[in-house]
Amino acid sequence: MPEGHSVHRIAARFREAMVGRAMHTTSPQGRFVRGAELLSGRVMEECYAVGKQMFTQFDGDLHLRVHLGIYGAWDFSMQVPDVGDAGAVEGQTGEYAAGAGSMGAPRAARLTRVRAGEEETAGGASGTVAVWPPAPVGAVRVRLLTERVCADLRGPTVCEVLTPGEAAAHLERLGPDPAVDGRRRGWARFHDRAAHRRTPIGSLLMDQTMIAGIGNIYRAEMLFRAGIDPYMRTADLAESQLRTLWDDWCRLLPIGIETGVIVTRTDLRGSAKQDALDSIENRHHVYGRAGQACRVCATPISLAELQGRKLYWCAGCQRR
DNA sequence: ACACTATGAGTAA
């Protein structure tokens, strides 16, 4: 997924573009017809992320819970009214605005590039105008459509309508998220839940009931940054080490939310920093670098499977 | 046409 930073960005996008407005909701794919009917015509009142989950409240006390899983993505498109046209409405045509694009799974980035190319074509010499609303592409589980904004959801692992009580129950299960709980309160919650566990820290960081929002990349990178062996039992860590991990998550998450990229090589400056942002080859310390030399000690990066996910670490740098 | 991969997670055994 889309680790936690992406979901916070998506929620912010909904707050900008759709909160306070009535939706027309459909399920072009047909697998969320009932839910779409329940929500259609309602006003989106709130939208926020906790960890990797997004909760959206609609009038009438209906809550939409979305979890993107590995594959899920939101695809946004926007209509720009023609110059002098003050009130574009559904059914009219207009060019797609900058700001259209996909947010979620990494493959979505490719889709964004394709779209960007189409926009250039559309806005270029031909003067082609896109149709509004756009025809759904692929398996669109749910489409949220306002007068000007269209949000298509594909491939989520969860997309369901909940009562307030059900939504609260899901929220309660989740561990602290720095962007929700803040650093101090979040640390108290994390410590209470995690400090005495015998689980390997490499597994615990991925447990969303312990700490929310961390996925496979942040997990690997944070353990490298802290110099901690992923197989250390959580209870055997010094409290300061656990604290270091929490504080690091509090530092990295806002950068991820800000940039939309998982930035973990925070030591880089200037062009090296830009290279790391631009190319996946330079982006990480250990994630996806099995067999390649550690950037610090040149030890080949290790790879193992831990609970069905790939775990990357440097056996030279991560010992404690 | 088919195999494989991916930033996730629940359930059964």
Added chain:
DNA sequence: TACTCCTAGTGTC
């Protein structure tokens, strides 16, 4: 630990 679900892209025959 293994299997399940969700989608789309890339690579191989």
